[in-house]
Amino acid sequence: MQAFASSLRAPVRRAAFSSARIPRASFRSSYRRYTTQPEAPKSKTALYAGLGALAIGGVAFYLYSSSSDTLGTTAKSAAQSVKAAAHFVPTKEDYQKVYNKVAEALDEAGDYDDGSFGPVLLRLAWHSSGTYDKDAHTGGSNYATMRFEPESLHDANAGLNVARGIMEKIKQDFPWISYGDLWTLGGVAAIQEMSGPKIPWRAGRIDGLPKDVTPDGRLPDASQGQSHLRDIFYRMGFNDQEIVALSGAHALGRAHTDRSGFDGPWTFSPTTLTNDFYKLLLEEKWIWRKWNGPKQLTDKKTTSLMMLPTDYSLVQDKTFKKYVKAYAEDESLFFKDFSAVVSKLFELGIPESQFTTTEKWSLKTLDEQKEESK
């Protein structure tokens, strides 16, 4: 997929569009942009130049190779052992501090994508959880095996070195936290800070070893259709309604030609969680994009949005479509179901006995904490 030249990336066009949204009052960052703003096509070189600029700007952001990953993990595990030996028992407040650090890091994105690291951090949390196999009892977020090769190099994980790099920097401040807890807590912070619902979460994941790496092919292949979606998500233990609810995450972020090969955002507000993914699927006319890249759809009206073949299959399948309609009509229903299903996703494969509490926690957003301190 690397072969698809990033110069093929279509410029996002300015468009008047019925579903374009006004940023919510609670929308925190003035950095974040809407996709209706034109964006300069990015080359790979430009991306790295951008990353360099971020570093100069004091943004904690670096890429690290999987081999140094392993070494880093050894050092960090040692730090964890030291904390454990000192009988350090983190409380909910300690995890709230980690949440806050991630939440602050989201807006340090500067020129990166649409001005937030939120979407890519959510994708990391999902890809680390979505390897779960309910029959084999392997995979899931427990061991954070994406730190190791070959999982870090699986095609589906292309680009997630960006997210792992951001998380690695945060880990330095909180060496006691496991990678699985850190990455999933990052997903929780990303959703909540991008105006999404509360995602109940609790701690307890432990760091695994390279032997725990899961085989390639467990994550969905976007070029396929509804039967593939069912194969992949039933294996994790999800049903049709949950598949549709999870897919609403594509209201956030964008596809990158130098990662998956696909290109563009799904909605006009890719750093705010809404039910627009479902509305757009139903309301727009989707046509196959004519380009030198993988098969994807574009909206006929503005040609600035995209849908993956898997996304489009949600309105071609009668059962899936029923849920698409329900979520398009009722954002609060989507938020309720999304909260439940993401909470379940992030806990796949973790033995109950490993969790530090039976109750899941509701962590506070930065806005809520600001309000409280007034």
Ligand code: HEM
């Ligand atoms: C239903 C099957 C799914 C398929 C086939 C799929 C596929 C993809 C692909 C191809 C990309 C573009 C990656 C890139 O080029 O950077 C992407 C991005 C993304 N996906 Fe999914 N995905 C699925 C489900 C999910 C789920 C369940 C979640 C979260 C709950 C999720 C969250 C995201 C986010 C937030 C992005 C944007 C990342 C960014 O902006 O860097 N996806 N997905």
